[in-house]
Every structure is written in C-alpha cells, then in structure tokens.
Amino acid sequence: MHSCDTFIWHGTSNGHYTVKSGYYVARNLLGKVSPALDYRAAIWSRLWGASVQPKIKFFLWRVRHNILPTKLNWQRRGIPIDDACPMCNGTESSLLHIFFTCPFSRKVWELCCPWIMDYLQGWMEEVNFWDCVLEEASQLGTLDLVAYNLLWSIWPNRNKSLHELVCKMPSALCAAAIRRVAEVVASSI
Numbered sequence: 001m002h003s004c005d006t007f008i009w010h011g012t013s014n015g016h017y018t019v020k021s022g023y024y025v026a027r028n029l030l031g032k033v034s035p036a037l038d039y040r041a042a043i044w045s046r047l048w049g050a051s052v053q054p055k056i057k058f059f060l061w062r063v064r065h066n067i068l069p070t071k072l073n074w075q076r077r078g079i080p081i082d083d084a085c086p087m088c089n090g091t092e093s094s095l096l097h098i099f100f101t102c103p104f105s106r107k108v109w110e111l112c113c114p115w116i117m118d119y120l121q122g123w124m125e126e127v128n129f130w131d132c133v134l135e136e137a138s139q140l141g142t143l144d145l146v147a148y149n150l151l152w153s154i155w156p157n158r159n160k161s162l163h164e165l166v167c168k169m170p171s172a173l174c175a176a177a178i179r180r181v182a183e184v185v186a187s188s189i
C-alpha cells in the first residue's frame with residue numbers, strides 16, 4: 001500500500017464510517033435485515049399503528065429525530081437563547097437532560113419506572129438511544145406508560161414551566177400517567 005493511499009468508507013457519502021452506515025452495509029451484505037433492526041422497526045411500526053393521538057405519535061417521531069424545539073436546537077439555528085433548564089436551572093444540554101438526567105425527570109422515572117435508571121448509562125453510549133428505551137419498555141410491557149404517557153407528559157410540563165411558570169410535581173405527572181394507562185386498559189376489556 002502506497003504511503004499516500006487511504007481507506008475510504010463507501011457506506012456514507014462523505015467517506016466517514018458511522019455505526020449506522022455499518023448496519024446498513026452489513027444488512028445489504030447479508031441480504032437481510034438484522035434481528036435487532038427488524039425488532040426495532042417493529043416497535044416503531046407498533047408505535048405508529050397504536051391507537052393514540054396523532055400528536056403523540058408525531059411527538060415521539062420528533063424526539064427520535066431530535067427535532068423538538070429545545071433550547072439547544074434553537075441555538076443551532078442561530079437563535080440567541082439561554083440554555084438554562086426551566087426545571088432545574090442547570091444546563092439544558094440535550095434531549096437526554098430534558099427527558100432523563102434533569103433532576104425533575106429523574107424523579108418522575110424513579111417514581112414510575114425505576115428500572116429505567118438501571119439502563120440509562122448503558123443506553124447513553126448507544127447510537128440508537130431511543131430505540132433502546134422503547135425496546136426495553138416494550139419487552140417489559142410498559143410501552144404505553146413510557147412512550148405515550150411519561151415521555152409525552154414531561155415535554156408539555158417543561159414547556160409550561162418555561163412559558164407560563166407553571167409546573168406539576170413529578171408525583172402528579174406519574175399519577176396522571178398511571179391513571180391514563182389504567183383507563184385505556186379498562187376500556188379495552
């Protein structure tokens with residue numbers, strides 16, 4: 001190999017390797033969808049086909065693609081805005097802060113789904129963080145509680161706190177989420 005030669009990854013348009021592109025190339029080489037991808041696709045298919053309000057489905061889609069109007073995303077668009085978290089006055093550094101590592105959100109999960117805290121650190125090292133969350137929730141039979149209620153509740157509560165200075169307690173969010181899940185279960189019997 002000549003000293004000027006270099007490796008080019010053909011899985012992406014810019015020649016740089018990413019884990020995601022690696023999945024796609026491997027899938028094509030094998031001529032099939034990997035079980036993990038297949039399973040995750042099934043979860044999103046189930047989310048999309050669930051009988052929940054379209055705005056909740058759209059919300060989850062925006063979460064997965066990190067296109068919610070967070071302070072960080074406003075900043076990325078060049079809009080000058082402080083990065084203070086309206087819930088804890090810390091730094092609203094990411095979606096993960098808003099939904100999981102903010103002390104407020106952490107309390108919500110500890111009250112409602114404490115198992116999530118055991119997985120969080122490992123998931124944060126994954127490229128498909130949201131797929132991991134939903135996959136585990138689905139396997140534990142708590143997809144309704146995690147996706148349609150708790151994630152969904154945390155976001156408008158954060159927005160009300162930011163714009164209207166109104167904030168529910170973590171225990172109130174949990175109680176409402178559990179009650180809604182119970183109502184859905186009761187109505188389907």
Ligand SMILES: [Zn+2]
Pocket residue numbers: 085086087088089090091092097101102103104
């Ligand atoms: Zn916070």
